[in-house]
Amino acid sequence: MTINAMATVEASPEAKSAFAALTKVMRPPLDKPLKVVGIHDFIGMDLPPRDTMLSPWLMTQSLSMIYGWRGTGKTHVSLGVSYAVAGGGEFLNWKADKPRRVLLVDGEMPGPALQERLTTIITSGGAEPERGYLSIITPDLQDGAMPDLATHAGQEAISEVAERVKAELIVIDNLSCLVRGGGRENDAESWVSVSEWALLQRRAGRSVLFIHHSGKSGQQRGTSKREDLLDVVISLQRPPDYDPADGACFEVHYEKARHLAGPDVDPIEAKLTVDEDGKSTWVWRTVTESTYDRVISLANEGLSQADIAAELGIHKSNVSRAYRKASEAGLIQNNAADKSSNQYRTRRGS
Known part of the structure; x- marks a missing residue:
């Protein structure tokens, strides 16, 4: 036996009519039920692979x-x-x-x-x-x-x-x-x-x-x-x-x-x-490579590792690794390890 909840509530005919209309709007459409498939059928489906x-x-x-x-x-x-x-x-x-x-x-x-x-x-x-x-x-x-x-x-x-x-x-x-x-x-x-x-x-x-x-x-x-x-x-x-x-x-x-x-x-x-002929070309390198080159350039300008890290906005450990690698390769000509941060601030303000 189905009980109509609105029939047990005291309300005007207009209110009951409005509530009935609202419930119809709120009901999900049934003309397109969701498709469901079992795992075995799904695995066996011939789906186009992504390229x-x-x-x-x-x-x-x-x-x-x-x-x-x-x-x-x-x-x-x-x-x-x-x-x-x-x-x-x-x-x-x-x-x-x-x-x-x-x-x-x-x-x-x-x-x-x-x-x-x-x-x-x-x-x-x-x-x-x-x-x-x-x-x-x-x-x-x-x-x-x-x-x-x-x-x-x-x-x-x-x-x-x-x-x-x-x-x-x-x-x-x-x-x-x-x-x-x-x-x-x-x-x-x-x-x-x-x-x-x-x-x-x-x-x-x-x-x-x-x-x-x-x-x-x-x-x-x-x-x-x-x-x-x-x-x-x-x-x-x-x-x-x-x-x-x-x-x-x-x-x-x-x-x-x-x-x-x-x-x-x-x-x-x-x-x-x-280039000289006006031809445009995109060149690229990894950020690790570009960071390495920047560390070498800034170190040869006299900046300390701390100042280089601040200048590039990266962690000091990243600077340290690049600095050590460049030093071992003989690419750093200026020993900037003991330079103070004051020189860095002067450089930025110049």
């Missing part, structure tokens, strides 16, 4: 994020990754196994500036994508506003294009300008609808790479809940002695990498160089 799109970190059907402070080089990286994947080429120490179709959604760069960046990449050599392998959505070409990925309409708009161009990778550059609604950036709820959309893309066989800003703390801006869903999180950081005159120069740090370990996640320092 490497850009070795070692970018996989098929993966969700990733690259973030950094404004002006660090995020757009350089998003364009470099997009071009390398679409052309089956290389960017930094990352290599694509074959060309794959890419949809680049740029949310803020002026059209001419984006055109100039891409032209520089093309003229600098490397594997050029075939026609149709790198598709671009950019604000200057639209009749209205760019899609808002916080809304269902915005998500549908991007999904429709991704389906149309047969994209295997969607690059969202960047979250701040392409996810405008859905609440405050620091609220975890603001990421819910975007994460659900990203999972749908993964189920459709696509990868999504989000480009994002870092906050004043140096961490990715907004809720950290974003990282829970992601396979890879990469941080772009300024080198300790960065000078704006150096141009595009940054360190690449892996903060999360579910399938990587060992040398694959060693941080690197990358720098954009331009």
